[in-house]
Amino acid sequence: MKRLIKNIGLLATFNEGQEELKNAWISIEDNVIKDLGSGKFPRGSFDEEIDANGMLLLPGFVNTHHHLYQSLFRAISSVQNAKLFDWLVFLYEKWKNIDEEAVRISTVTGILEMMKSGVTTTSDHLYLFPRGHTQLFDAEIEGARLTGVRFYGTRGSMSLSRKDGGLPPDSVVQSQEEILHDYERVVNLYHDPKPFSMSKVALAPCSPFSVTERLMVETAKFAEKNNLLIHTHLAETRDEDEFCVAKFGLRPVDYMERVGWLTNRTWFAHLVHVNENDIKKLSEASVGMAHCPTSNMRLGSGIAPVSKMKDTSIRIGLAVDGSSSNDTGNFLLEIRNAMLLQRVRYGADALTAREALKFATIGGASVFKMDKEIGSIEKGKAADIIGFNLDRIEFSGALSDPVGAVVFCDAKGVDFSMVNGNVVIDEGEFVSINEEEFVEKQNSIAKKLLSL
Numbered sequence: 001m002k003r004l005i006k007n008i009g010l011l012a013t014f015n016e017g018q019e020e021l022k023n024a025w026i027s028i029e030d031n032v033i034k035d036l037g038s039g040k041f042p043r044g045s046f047d048e049e050i051d052a053n054g055m056l057l058l059p060g061f062v063n064t065h066h067h068l069y070q071s072l073f074r075a076i077s078s079v080q081n082a083k084l085f086d087w088l089v090f091l092y093e094k095w096k097n098i099d100e101e102a103v104r105i106s107t108v109t110g111i112l113e114m115m116k117s118g119v120t121t122t123s124d125h126l127y128l129f130p131r132g133h134t135q136l137f138d139a140e141i142e143g144a145r146l147t148g149v150r151f152y153g154t155r156g157s158m159s160l161s162r163k164d165g166g167l168p169p170d171s172v173v174q175s176q177e178e179i180l181h182d183y184e185r186v187v188n189l190y191h192d193p194k195p196f197s198m199s200k201v202a203l204a205p206c207s208p209f210s211v212t213e214r215l216m217v218e219t220a221k222f223a224e225k226n227n228l229l230i231h232t233h234l235a236e237t238r239d240e241d242e243f244c245v246a247k248f249g250l251r252p253v254d255y256m257e258r259v260g261w262l263t264n265r266t267w268f269a270h271l272v273h274v275n276e277n278d279i280k281k282l283s284e285a286s287v288g289m290a291h292c293p294t295s296n297m298r299l300g301s302g303i304a305p306v307s308k309m310k311d312t313s314i315r316i317g318l319a320v321d322g323s324s325s326n327d328t329g330n331f332l333l334e335i336r337n338a339m340l341l342q343r344v345r346y347g348a349d350a351l352t353a354r355e356a357l358k359f360a361t362i363g364g365a366s367v368f369k370m371d372k373e374i375g376s377i378e379k380g381k382a383a384d385i386i387g388f389n390l391d392r393i394e395f396s397g398a399l400s401d402p403v404g405a406v407v408f409c410d411a412k413g414v415d416f417s418m419v420n421g422n423v424v425i426d427e428g429e430f431v432s433i434n435e436e437e438f439v440e441k442q443n444s445i446a447k448k449l450l451s452l
């Protein structure tokens with residue numbers, strides 16, 4: 001299938017040279033960008049021509065951390081004002097009742113919500129496996145496939161329950177043997193390592209305070225042997241610092257060094273409470289980072305020093321985090337919050353709109369080590385492209401810099417989205433999925449789960 005996107009008002013490529021082309025065009029063959037330019041577009045035989053007159057086009061956004069099942073548990077009044085550990089202890093009692101259908105439906109709704117705000121690739125961190133439910137990861141993959149998003153699933157885990165000094169209840173943790181066995185199973189079934197893969201799997205013990213040291217070590221070894229990425233939460237709150245020092249005799253980053261996690265296979269969510277020495281170690285290992293500013297604000301966790309990290313070798317992407325701590329999956333808001341939150345601590349020039357957009361695109365792609373395939377609009381990369389109509393009210397008066405306006409003027413959602421060469425959103429509507437149907441199902445499952 002040969003496609004031409006023509007008459008593009010402004011094309012922000014986010015390639016190496018940060019080129020922004022007026023009156024541009026992109027030719028696409030199947031799922032790959034074949035060529036692009038500005039001015040006269042190529043005449044020739046295209047199966048389809050898409051007119052992007054009056055639009056701003058950007059590379060699709062990459063969300064690097066989420067807990068999609070949590071979109072069933074948003075704005076729960078009892079924990080709207082709780083700190084992370086109290087918030088977790090309360091919600092585990094609700095989360096422990098999820099089943100395969102709850103995971104499948106919340107995966108779909110959670111992803112659709114993000115796609116409306118420009119996400120074309122997302123990760124998810126599913127770490128909760130209530131006893132008796134062995135197909136939750138499979139249900140999540142099934143849900144993700146329905147949406148058409150490019151998906152990086154992470155097989156999460158918890159092996160340390162309350163009786164062992166951890167936070168989660170006994171019924172949602174698994175033994176190390178169960179977890180390692182399932183790593184093998186889900187990687188065989190769902191990890192496609194080929195270029196332009198739509199389905200990848202990483203391994204993701206939940207956090208230092210919910211898994212054993214041995215599981216961290218074994219996970220890193222398994223990843224090394226099978227060429228996989230690894231992921232966990234790290235240095236999110238002060239409480240975690242204290243927990244790690246008390247339990248392991250080390251602060252979180254030093255503990256990661258001990259368990260073999262300071263490698264370029266790793267990406268960490270949060271990294272809020274890191275000092276200069278930590279940043280040096282993380283940079284030397286070239287780890288990835290999922291920066292979650294809204295979640296960090298929502299839980300009062302703190303401000304991750306990304307302004308100090310942006311010129312190091314740490315690969316920085318953005319993430320909405322789970323919907324119990326955000327409580328939205330609006331990725332555009334995440335980009336804006338990333339920019340604004342740095343300015344609260346470091347001043348007006350701490351992070352520019354384009355730097356925040358870079359984290360959201362090529363930065364996220366590099367976190368997944370997929371920056372040769374996605375994250376910018378370039379010849380030979382996947383056709384993951386989003387578009388905004390510039391006649392929307394939020395862009396009015398801002399047309400001197402539409403790219404900056406996406407962040408500064410709080411763009412409300414995309415009008416166009418293409419993932420791997422398939423148009424998934426056109427004129428602001430999903431092309432082949434009934435959003436209302438999933439919203440209805442989600443609300444009925446959420447109501448039931450809250451009543452248990």
Ligand SMILES: [Zn+2]
Pocket residue numbers: 065066067125233269321322
């Ligand atoms: Zn998280």
